[in-house]
Amino acid sequence: MAKEKSKSRFVYVTYIRSTPEEVFQAITEPEVARQYWMHENVSEWKPGSPWEYRAADGSRAVRLLGEVLEHTPPRRLVITWAFPSDRGNRAKHSRVAFDLERIEDMVRLTVTHDDLEPGSEMERGIAEGWPRVLASLKSFLETGRPLATWAGKK
Amino acid sequence: MRPALDTDKVFKALADPSRRKLLDALYATDGQALGALCEHLDMTRQAVTQHLEVLEAASLVSTSWRGREKLHYLNPVPLYEIYERWIAKFERPRPRALRELKKRLEGGR
Numbered sequence: 001m002a003k004e005k006s007k008s009r010f011v012y013v014t015y016i017r018s019t020p021e022e023v024f025q026a027i028t029e030p031e032v033a034r035q036y037w038m039h040e041n042v043s044e045w046k047p048g049s050p051w052e053y054r055a056a057d058g059s060r061a062v063r064l065l066g067e068v069l070e071h072t073p074p075r076r077l078v079i080t081w082a083f084p085s086d087r088g089n090r091a092k093h094s095r096v097a098f099d100l101e102r103i104e105d106m107v108r109l110t111v112t113h114d115d116l117e118p119g120s121e122m123e124r125g126i127a128e129g130w131p132r133v134l135a136s137l138k139s140f141l142e143t144g145r146p147l148a149t150w151a152g153k154k
Numbered sequence: 155m156r157p158a159l160d161t162d163k164v165f166k167a168l169a170d171p172s173r174r175k176l177l178d179a180l181y182a183t184d185g186q187a188l189g190a191l192c193e194h195l196d197m198t199r200q201a202v203t204q205h206l207e208v209l210e211a212a213s214l215v216s217t218s219w220r221g222r223e224k225l226h227y228l229n230p231v232p233l234y235e236i237y238e239r240w241i242a243k244f245e246r247p248r249p250r251a252l253r254e255l256k257k258r259l260e261g262g263r
Contacts, residue, residue: 009185011227013216112218135234147238 007094008123009114014134016107018141020074020100023107026137027077027098030056036136036146039063043079045071051079066093075100081113083122094122109134161239164232167212172197173205177214180228187223 016023026032030040034056043051045068053064065087066080077098086092094117099110111130116123136147167173172195179194180186192202206226209215216229 009218009227011185011216011218011229012231013213013229014231015213110216131230131234134231135238138231138235139238147234148242 006118007114008116008118009112010116010127010130012111012113012130012134014109014138015103016109016138016141017105018107020102020107022141023100023109023137024074024077024098026141028073030054036140037133038150043068045077047071069095070097081122092117092122094126109137161232161236163212164214164236167208167214170205170208172201173209176202176205176209177228180215180226184227185218185225187225191226 026036028041028043028045030042033040038056040054040056041051042054043049047068047070049068051066051068052062055061055063062084064081065084066082068077068079070076070078079096080093081096082089082093094113094115097110097112097114099112101108101110111134113126113130116126132147132150140146168177175195176191179191183190188199188203188206191206192199195202197205206215210217213232214229216227218225218227
């Protein structure tokens with residue numbers, strides 16, 4: 001328990017004028033994700049199956065990987081999350097939960113990223129990345145246009 | 155409380171110095187309970203609660219429960235939307251203009 005407390009957590013929320021089904025697809029279907037995320041989440045989406053986060057360019061490079069812990073469309077998706085170099089080091093795997101809830105004509109998407117090592121490169125990266133990705137996802141689903149998700153970034 | 159989609163709520167939430175201080179406090183240490191946040195502000199617990207409600211309604215603060223403790227997290231997603239809409243748009247043409255100028259100056263050398 002003490003160990004778990006020393007890990008950090010981030011909670012991001014965005015309200016999107018869309019349906020839970022659409023938002024869930026936008027996360028799990030590579031053809032949709034590449035349009036606003038510039039990356040794809042590739043998996044068979046079964047509990048225990050591997051998950052890869054790939055660059056949606058010619059390189060198709062695997063930037064992150066993990067495992068599917070829970071897949072309950074269109075309400076909840078939980079995956080583990082790590083750099084490929086930490087594949088074998090479970091202690092460095094963090095956890096991401098996507099929770100989708102319909103609220104009137106909107107979807108509240110909550111992304112909870114926990115089990116992060118405080119001060120780590122991963123923590124810095126996700127703290128910068130999630131707000132961009134979620135803002136772009138919202139823009140993409142509501143207007144058909146993504147934001148410049150990684151503007152100013154490599 | 156009906157959540158905000160409109161930018162007005164975000165700007166209004168940001169217009170108050172105590173609320174900006176709360177956001178700074180969460181930026182420094184994310185995931186704080188009400189009690190800890192009260193220590194940063196010379197205000198009653200009730201006033202801090204109200205400010206947090208405004209921030210939550212604007213989606214600038216998200217919450218999560220740990221046991222019976224409600225923890226508050228900084229949610230910069232709306233800030234990024236504002237950044238894209240109201241800042242980046244006006245910033246972007248400038249580097250291009252500077253590049254053009256550089257090209258002209260160097261070309262004319």
